Amino acid sequence: MVELSEFEKVKSCSGQFVLAINDTLNVISGKWKLPIIGSLLYGKKRFRELERDIPKITPRMLSKELKDLESSGILKRTVFDTIPVTVEYELTQSGRSLNQVLDPMIKWGMQLRKNVLGDR
Amino acid sequence: MVELSEFEKVKSCSGQFVLAINDTLNVISGKWKLPIIGSLLYGKKRFRELERDIPKITPRMLSKELKDLESSGILKRTVFDTIPVTVEYELTQSGRSLNQVLDPMIKWGMQLRKNVLGDR
DNA sequence: ATTGTTGATATACTAAAGGATAGTGCTATA
DNA sequence: TATAGCACTATCCTTTAGTATATCAACAAT
Structure with a gap:
């Protein structure tokens, strides 16, 4: 599981934030x-x-x-x-x-x- | 606001479901x-x-x-x-x-x- | 023998997304 | 007079995404 503290850390850093979202985005994007x-x-x-x-x-x-x-x-x-x-x-x-x-x-x-x- | 009933309706229909998600996806996708x-x-x-x-x-x-x-x-x-x-x-x-x-x-x-x- | 079904792959193409590079009109500063 | 900053725009080129169409090998039914 993803812990709350870890989430907060990633969210507060703009670079990490974009990386995590892109991992998700790559899975669902495409026609x-x-x-x-x-x-x-x-x-x-x-x-x-x-x-x-x-x-x-x-x-x-x-x-x-x-x-x-x-x-x-x-x-x-x-x-x-x-x-x-x-x-x-x-x-x-x-x-x-x-x-x-x-x-x-x-x-x-x-x-x-x-x-x-x-x-x- | 989006009501619960409306959400359930869209979610249960595969076509609507994809449309609503794509509206969101189009806003945030792109490099x-x-x-x-x-x-x-x-x-x-x-x-x-x-x-x-x-x-x-x-x-x-x-x-x-x-x-x-x-x-x-x-x-x-x-x-x-x-x-x-x-x-x-x-x-x-x-x-x-x-x-x-x-x-x-x-x-x-x-x-x-x-x-x-x-x-x- | 021909046709149809399964789950794909191959080749060639078009369209969309993004990158590289230069230039615009304006003005303040050196 | 030359340089730099602001907020962009224009043109051209490359890379990636998606389409069109044909084909494969195994078998089963007609």
Whole structure:
């Protein structure tokens, strides 16, 4: 766990502050990461299921983003020795814990829309 | 304010969910937005002060990012009729409220580093 | 034999983001 | 008169992100 004192230390230093936020940002930014995470929040999915779930994504991008997310420890890839092969993707504990950051982003985004995007 | 019921509605719909998060993401993503916001958290600053505060940023990027942040209502630009002109940038209430989303990102990013980035 | 399904990869391209460098109009100071 | 500071803008170039399209190998069903 991240202790309070450690958090305060990082927060008070502008350089550390940016680094920690960027680590988070890198995990969720990119055109397709959120749609993938969003789809997996409803449970494990196979490659083709994700492809159908996410309109307009190409297999190239799906494959790439899944690799990225796996290497950040956000999701787990499991291969089953069936014919043809079955591959399942599911969020890890770390992936599910992203709610801690996504929920405030939803709230803030909704508020922003009221404040500035609304008056367009 | 964003009501609880409204939040729950958006959160439960994968499309809306992604839209609200992307609105937030667009405000803070880009190589220089966080350093700028970070610098302004310590108080109002002038153009050249920001330039000195943020190593390696070019005036072109600083100018562009400041415009972006202003148009999302994150900061306010004030021109003083001095000679030569003085321009001050400061966070708006909306900009300061970004703490609500940045704090969880710091915590989550620190945790991530312990989980996966640590073992490199 | 042909077609379809699985989970991808390869190659080539376009678009968006960002960097390098120079220059603007103004004025105070040396 | 030359230099420096202020707040930028313009032009060009490189790097990164994302798209389009075709293909792979294994097999199963028609």
